Amino acid sequence: xxxxxxxxxxxxxxxxxxxxxxxxxxxxxxxxxxxxxxxxxxxxxxxxxxxxxxxxxxxxxxxxxxxxxxxxxxxxxxxxxxxxxxxxxxxxxxxxxxxxxxxxxxxxxxxxxxxxxxxxxxxxxxxxxxxxxxxxxxxxxxxxxxxxxxxxxxxxxxxxxxxxxxxxxxxx
Numbered sequence: 001x002x003x004x005x006x007x008x009x010x011x012x013x014x015x016x017x018x019x020x021x022x023x024x025x026x027x028x029x030x031x032x033x034x035x036x037x038x039x040x041x042x043x044x045x046x047x048x049x050x051x052x053x054x055x056x057x058x059x060x061x062x063x064x065x066x067x068x069x070x071x072x073x074x075x076x077x078x079x080x081x082x083x084x085x086x087x088x089x090x091x092x093x094x095x096x097x098x099x100x101x102x103x104x105x106x107x108x109x110x111x112x113x114x115x116x117x118x119x120x121x122x123x124x125x126x127x128x129x130x131x132x133x134x135x136x137x138x139x140x141x142x143x144x145x146x147x148x149x150x151x152x153x154x155x156x157x158x159x160x161x162x163x164x165x166x167x168x169x170x171x172x
Contacts, residue, residue, distance in 0.1 A: 002042050002043070002044075003042070003043055003104060003105045004040060004041065004042055005035070005038040005039050005040060005041050005042075005046065005104070005108060006039060006108075007036075007039040007040065008032055008035045008036060008039060009032075010029065010032035010033060010035075010036050010172075011025065011028045011029055011032055012025075012029065013025055013026050013029040014026075019127065019142075020127060023127075023142070023145040023146070023149070024119075024145070026149050027145060027148055027149055027152070030148075030149055030152030030153060030156060031065075031115055031152065033152070033156045033159075033172070034061060034062065034065060034152060034155065034156055034159055035062075035108075035111075036172045037058060037156065037159035037160065037162070037163045037172065038058050038059075038062065038108075038159075038163075040169075041058065041163075041166065041167070042101070042104075043059070043100075043101030043102060043103070043104035043105070044101045045058075045166050045167070046058045046059035046062075046101065046104050047059050047060075047099040047100075047101050047104070048162075048165075048166055050161075050162050050165035050166055051161065051162070051165060055096060055097065056096065056158060056162065057096070057099060057162065058159060058162050058163065058166075059099050059101075059104055059107060060095060060096035060097075060099060061155050061158065061159055061162075062107055062108060062111050063085065063086045063095040063096070063099075063107050063110075063111075064086075064095040064096060064155070065111065065151070065152065065155065066085050066086070066095075066107070066110050066111045066114045067084045067085050067086055067087055067095050068148070068151060069111075069114045069115060069118045069148070070082060070084065070085065070114050070117075070118065071084070072144045072147065072148060073118035073121055073122055073144060074117065074118060074121050076131060076133060076134075076144075077122065077125075077129075077131050077141060077144055078121055078122075079131070080121075085110055085114070122141060125141055126141065127140060127141050127142040127145070128140055128141070128142065129141050
């Protein structure tokens with residue numbers, strides 16, 4: 001039987017909330033949006049690069065965001081010594097390359113597990129807590145939330161176009 005990306009119930013963004021809840025709920029909304037763009041597609045469809053010469057795919061975006069979540073929340077902010085799921089120093093684009101339709105279900109599970117681990121890791125941390133980012137910059141957890149919302153918003157735009165090219169689905 002062919003695996004199909006499951007439908008999800010996307011969490012809504014808040015109309016009014018405190019800062020932490022607002023950031024978390026917008027991030028959750030964008031995380032869910034990426035999964036919504038993939039819902040109902042097979043592994044074969046998820047690896048379709050539908051805008052040549054770009055090799056960008058929906059599965060590549062899921063894999064990319066899995067590593068981005070881990071890198072910002074757990075590795076950079078918390079200083080955890082974790083390897084990446086997909087990319088390496090030798091192959092920095094491995095999250096977008098080397099795609100196997102048969103591994104799509106595993107990639108989606110890894111994405112959801114990483115989100116849960118990241119949320120748990122920073123749940124009791126303050127938005128003003130700082131860390132040393134790349135290039136010697138002092139950043140805080142608030143910066144990561146804003147950056148992650150921006151990262152998802154950009155890639156969800158890509159996902160809109162990819163999905164429409166695959167099967168004509170728009171919206172959501």
